[in-house]
Amino acid sequence: MAKSQKRKAESREAIMRSAAKLFRENGFDGVTVAAVMDGAGLTHGGFPRHFTSKEELITATLAELFAADAREPSLPMRDLHEFARAYLRSEHRGEPGTGCVFAALGPEMARAPRPTRDILTDAIERQIQKFVDIAPGEKPAERRVAAIGTWATMIGAMVLARIVNSDALSEDILASARLFLEVEG
Known part of the structure; x- marks a missing residue:
């Protein structure tokens, strides 16, 4: 070159x-x-x-x-619970500039033009499949539900934890999501 x-x-x-x-x-x-x-x-x-x-x-x-x-991958991809534990940390919440693009820009990306939404859709489909591959469950359909449900909970919790102006509430949101997903520890 x-x-x-x-x-x-x-x-x-x-x-x-x-x-x-x-x-x-x-x-x-x-x-x-x-x-x-x-x-x-x-x-x-x-x-x-x-x-x-x-x-x-x-x-x-x-x-x-x-x-x-x-x-x-920026976070461990061996096990979905391990990924969720790493994702739902206060350090991730405090660094949106280097963290999950979906938690940082989700609502804005929903209004993006078609070419951008096409890239986002492909990325979401690929990420879901990665999570399906490491999710708990006997059947593919069970693993897909676990993958999508866990990821949606993680993103939603991160968005809420970043919105609130109370550190205590923010920590409570992240801790509650970890407990809900049974990934505490």
């Missing part, structure tokens, strides 16, 4: 890393292209060399986040 092509690829990766963190921390509407470029250590004027719009940046960033997690 030529030096200029390599540099362009590195810049694009830096832009998407910056966008991934900022979008999860502030939401899609709460982040400007200028802020993303600044976070990447680049000038705003360089943006069009990499993306045609903010929407394209959002879609590409989400696709890369899911691809990166498929290559190297």
Whole structure:
């Protein structure tokens, strides 16, 4: 790869890393292209060399986040209960910029344009299958119910724990979800 092509690829990766963190921390509407470029250590004027719009940046960033997690999962994927224990931690709640994109951006992603929703749907289907593979249950249908129910509980608990302005209530939400899912410990 030529030096200029390599540099362009590195810049694009830096832009998407910056966008991934900022979008999860502030939401899609709460982040400007200028802020993303600044976070990447680049000038705003360089943006069009990499993306045609903010929407394209959002879609590409989400696709890369899911691809990166498929290559190297951020949480243990040996057992669904182990995953839930790791997910439902106060440290995860306190770091939305590096945590679960669904808990950070779920409501916004529900209103995303079709190309973005297509990527999200594929990612959700792949994640459910990963959870089915490690979920308890004798039959595939039982494991699928456990996978979807556990994941939905985790995301919902994380969203609620981040919404409240009481540390005690936030901790109670996470602890209750762990107890409900029988993953405490």
